[in-house]
Amino acid sequence: MSVPKTVAKLKEAGQDFEFYPTTSEMAKVIKESVHARYGHGYSILDIGAGNGSLLMRIKERDDKLFAIEKSQILINQIPAEIGMVGTDFDGQTLVDKAVDVIVCNPPYSKFEEWSERIIKEATATQIYLVIPDRWQSSEKITAAISRRKMTAFSIYSGNFSDAERKARAKINIVKITQSGNKKTDPFKQFFDDTFKFKGTDPDFEQKAAEENELIAGRNLIERLAAAYENEMQGHLKSYQAFTQFDKEMLDSLELSKDRICEILQSKIKSVKSTYWGRLFSHLEKLTDRLTSGTRRDMMDRLNGHMSVDFTEENAYAVVIWAIKNANEYMDKQTLEVFDRMANEKSVKTYKSNTRWAKGEWRYMREESHYMLDYRFIWQEGVWGSYSWSGYTVDYKSKDHINDLMIVARSLGFDIEADEHKTYCADMKPSERSTIYYHRDGDINSFGDLKPYKNGNIHCYLCKEFMQKLNIEVGRIRGWIKSPQDAADEMGISKKVAEAYFGQNGRIELSNIAGMKMLN
Numbered sequence: 001m002s003v004p005k006t007v008a009k010l011k012e013a014g015q016d017f018e019f020y021p022t023t024s025e026m027a028k029v030i031k032e033s034v035h036a037r038y039g040h041g042y043s044i045l046d047i048g049a050g051n052g053s054l055l056m057r058i059k060e061r062d063d064k065l066f067a068i069e070k071s072q073i074l075i076n077q078i079p080a081e082i083g084m085v086g087t088d089f090d091g092q093t094l095v096d097k098a099v100d101v102i103v104c105n106p107p108y109s110k111f112e113e114w115s116e117r118i119i120k121e122a123t124a125t126q127i128y129l130v131i132p133d134r135w136q137s138s139e140k141i142t143a144a145i146s147r148r149k150m151t152a153f154s155i156y157s158g159n160f161s162d163a164e165r166k167a168r169a170k171i172n173i174v175k176i177t178q179s180g181n182k183k184t185d186p187f188k189q190f191f192d193d194t195f196k197f198k199g200t201d202p203d204f205e206q207k208a209a210e211e212n213e214l215i216a217g218r219n220l221i222e223r224l225a226a227a228y229e230n231e232m233q234g235h236l237k238s239y240q241a242f243t244q245f246d247k248e249m250l251d252s253l254e255l256s257k258d259r260i261c262e263i264l265q266s267k268i269k270s271v272k273s274t275y276w277g278r279l280f281s282h283l284e285k286l287t288d289r290l291t292s293g294t295r296r297d298m299m300d301r302l303n304g305h306m307s308v309d310f311t312e313e314n315a316y317a318v319v320i321w322a323i324k325n326a327n328e329y330m331d332k333q334t335l336e337v338f339d340r341m342a343n344e345k346s347v348k349t350y351k352s353n354t355r356w357a358k359g360e361w362r363y364m365r366e367e368s369h370y371m372l373d374y375r376f377i378w379q380e381g382v383w384g385s386y387s388w389s390g391y392t393v394d395y396k397s398k399d400h401i402n403d404l405m406i407v408a409r410s411l412g413f414d415i416e417a418d419e420h421k422t423y424c425a426d427m428k429p430s431e432r433s434t435i436y437y438h439r440d441g442d443i444n445s446f447g448d449l450k451p452y453k454n455g456n457i458h459c460y461l462c463k464e465f466m467q468k469l470n471i472e473v474g475r476i477r478g479w480i481k482s483p484q485d486a487a488d489e490m491g492i493s494k495k496v497a498e499a500y501f502g503q504n505g506r507i508e509l510s511n512i513a514g515m516k517m518l519n
Contacts, residue, residue, distance in 0.1 A: 003164035006051070006073070015071040018107035022054045022130060023163045029156045029173055030128050031058035034101055037126060045097060047089055047104040047118065052078035054103065066099060068092060075317055080324035087313035089114065094121035097308070105130035108169055112140050119144035119176060127176040132169055133157065145176065152176045220282055221315045228275045228310040235267055275310040276318075283322060290326065291333040291403035330410050331476050337407045338372065338473045340400060341459075346376030350479065350489040369479040371470035371490055378457040401449065401457075405435070411468045411503050413446060414438040429453045467492060468500045475501065 003021055010016040022030075034042070040060035049055060049067035051074050059065055068086035069075050075084065086092040094102075094117070102124040106114035111131045118127060119141065133154075135141055145152050156173035160166055308314050350369040378400075405415045415437045428451070435446040447461035470490060474480040480489060483497035490497075 006077070007165055010071060010073055013073060015073050017048075017070055018109065019050055019071070019074065020105065020160055020163065020165050020167055021050055022105050023158075023160065024057065026130060026156060026158065026173060027054055027057035030054075030103060033128070033155055033175060034058060034126065035060060042100040043098075044101040044103065045085065045099045045124070047102060047114070048106055049078065049082070050074050050105075052082045054105070055082055058103075064099075066097075069317075070313075075320065080321065080328055084317040084321045085308045085314075087311070087317050089117075091311050091313070092309055094118065094123070097123065099124050101126045101128070103128040103130075108132060111135070112138050116140040116144045119148055119150065125178050129174045129176065130171055131174060133172045135172065135174060148178065150176050150178045221279070221312055221319075224275055224278055225310060225312040225315060228271065231271055232268070235271065272308065272310055276308070279310075279315055279318075283319075290329055291337065291399075291406050297329070333403065334407050334410070334469070334472055335476060337400075337403050338469060341372055341376065341378055341404070342370070343377075343379055346372055346378075348373055351491065352489060369474070369489070371474070372466055374461050374463050374466040376459055378459050379455070407469070408437070408446065408465055411465065411472065413465060415446060464500075467496065468503050471497065471500045472503060 007016065007019060010019055034044070041062040043064040043066065044055065044058070045066040045068070046052070046055050047068045049069045050071075052065075052067060052069075055065045055067065056079060065082040066085045067078060067082050068089055069078065069084070070088050075087070078084070085097060102118060102122050104114065104118055104127075106129070108131075111129075112135075115129050115131055115135065115138070118129070127150075129135075141152075152174055154172040155175045157170070159168065159170050161168065308318070347370040350371070353369050408415055415435060430450070430452060432448050432450045434448050436443050437446045438444075445462065446465065447459065450458045452458070467490070471480070471486045474486060474489070480486050483494060483501040486492065486497040486501060487494040
């Protein structure tokens with residue numbers, strides 16, 4: 001969507017929080033500066049990330065990209081590879097978000113407040129702010145820089161006169177750095193600002209205690225967010241009580257101010273981890289559709305969000321991010337399972353593939369267009385240890401079989417599994433195992449698997465599945481563009497090709513409405 005159309009949509013929805021995308025020239029300056037310091041493989045957080053275009057312009061390979069963005073319209077445009085770690089900046093803390101670099105093009109009506117907070121709270125060693133050129137006269141910004149013992153200087157001067165969304169403001173890109181020998185801990189400063197101890201701060205004021213009611217939410221996210229807020233406020237009040245003690249009392253308890261600070265930091269991290277863990281444990285409708293490898297990958301990335309404040313907005317944003325990634329993973333894992341099954345004896349070439357000669361699989365597989373036969377030998381490899389009950393399939397082969405069944409489920413086959421969501425868990429050599437699936441109240445045979453001690457598994461799978469798998473792999477890889485292509489290349493009817501084309505199940509963002517997945 002073009003920037004003018006996006007702006008019009010934002011205005012109509014009341015979500016135009018001063019969205020002025022950073023220009024290509026500005027992005028180039030930031031990219032060159034960042035990579036002169038880090039090369040590649042760094043982590044970067046964009047606060048007020050818009051549609052993620054700045055991050056995508058400055059990224060290099062292996063970079064880890066994160067965003068905070070308030071507008072739901074813009075969040076929906078952010079690429080899946082960018083992890084959402086927050087929505088409304090006013091409701092976030094930065095002291096627990098460990099990244100190498102922070103960039104921000106803040107709303108100019110709030111540039112002083114945003115810049116001050118970022119400087120005070122950021123753990124990053126480099127900060128890039130796209131802010132009005134009058135920033136040097138801001139007492140808030142200069143005081144924050146001084147307090148953190150940081151260095152700030154302009155690396156670019158320009159304006160938005162030629163930008164996709166024009167503006168007359170003259171701006172600087174301000175680079176703010178912190179050297180290792182002068183590094184200050186932003187959490188300790190947050191602690192000092194939040195908790196005023198008797199006898200140590202002349203401006204001590206006891207804040208009136210406020211009771212917080214836990215209001216039951218309408219769905220899981222609302223309930224968890226309410227419980228999280230209630231628990232966090234409870235901990236903050238408890239630690240606030242320590243400010244009533246004078247230094248002599250704290251010494252008698254062997255509690256220094258620094259020790260209380262460390263305990264609170266650990267407690268906040270633990271509470272966040274607990275609530276994100278509770279949310280992730282309810283994402284079975286996502287993770288059940290992922291193979292073993294992609295499931296581990298997604299959960300590792302989700303666990304990286306555990307330092308994010310658990311608010312309703314953040315939780316919805318993370319779930320949307322998970323759905324986007326799950327859909328990408330489903331295509332990726334379909335290809336991985338297909339390639340794992342493919343060998344010279346299991347494949348048949350497309351009708352147009354005239355270059356393939358027998359015995360050239362090793363050299364031609366990367367260039368050739370091919371499909372899998374529904375009868376083939378799966379050359380998986382090894383077996384587990386021998387026991388009194390005999391040989392059993394090793395864990396790797398079980399993972400591969402489970403992955404095959406998960407891909408089958410994504411293609412519309414309701415495969416039977418045991419209570420642990422595994423398939424053929426008790427397979428033994430030379431014994432045939434039949435797999436079944438449910439459809440319209442009937443039980444149907446999906447296929448037979450017969451393993452042997454040499455590590456091979458003889459497979460006989462239903463033709464419908466293999467046709468769907470072959471069509472989806474061809475579509476994803478661009479080998480076929482339409483059902484007609486599938487019919488011509490694979491020797492199937494156009495009617496079947498039309499029925500099976502584009503069948504790899506996807507989770508739509510509309511599922512988020514009302515949180516049907518998480519009620």
